[in-house]
């Protein structure tokens with residue numbers, strides 16, 4: 659395997675799959691199988707999941723919610739998603755702990771770097787829910803932060819596009835995909851890979867990023883085997 663320890667960021671919106679709202683059992687099962695196989699291959703796996711399938715702070719603010727409360731609702735949504743994925747993983751025989759960035763035992767133990775690493779080294783998949791615990795951040799920033807803290811070799815951003823393109827591929831059909839790109843070039847071309855806070859954290863702490871399509875079964879394994887799918891942002 660190319661990486662020993664990873665931080666996998668999963669999009670909340672993707673968890674919705676084809677359902678009208680909330681969680682798709684089919685997507686959860688597909689993610690759980692991919693994560694199970696990676697764990698069985700000996701990779702230490704930390705996971706941060708978004709909450710956009712349930713609630714987003716910014717859209718809440720547009721509907722009249724206070725932004726800070728809206729963001730807190732969003733962070734709670736990431737915990738709902740974390741518990742759903744934990745359930746799916748356990749159904750597939752994977753040992754898994756949910757740690758929360760906001761205190762809420764007995765839902766999950768309170769996150770600390772030491773606790774996360776202890777569980778990773780003991781062979782548990784560790785899902786960190788609750789974002790960064792602060793409003794005005796995103797789960798991409800939480801993923802960058804937890805990836806750096808837990809000394810992951812790479813931040814794998816599983817999303818619905820299969821990599822980074824010269825322009826938004828959902829809007830520009832002529833966009834061309836990069837296999838590899840530097841942090842500087844992403845900034846120079848103003849490409850939207852993740853929000854700037856998350857991106858800057860990775861850049862300053864030399865954490866490699868791979869953006870790939872997690873919705874194709876087996877893709878996580880392909881990234882880990884070094885098959886060169888997705889786009890690698892190299893420090």
Ligand SMILES: Nc1ncnc2c1ncn2[C@@H]1O[C@H](COP(=O)(O)OP(=O)(O)O)[C@@H](O)[C@H]1O
Nearest residue numbers: 669671817819821822823824825826828849850
């Ligand atoms: N240069 C680009 N390369 C790839 N995807 C891009 C680019 N610019 C914008 N995007 C968009 O980024 C989105 C993926 O980002 P993501 O953070 O997973 O979305 P979300 O806001 O749902 O979490 C895709 O919908 C894609 O259309």
Ligand SMILES: O=c1ccn([C@@H]2O[C@H](COP(=O)(O)OP(=O)(O)O)[C@@H](O)[C@H]2O)c(=O)[nH]1
Nearest residue numbers: 670671708709710715729732789790796797
């Ligand atoms: O550190 C964090 C992480 C998340 N959020 C809130 O949680 C929501 C859901 O997360 P996100 O939109 O990043 O999820 P995704 O796009 O991956 O579904 C965000 O809109 C924010 O409102 C936050 O306030 N602080």
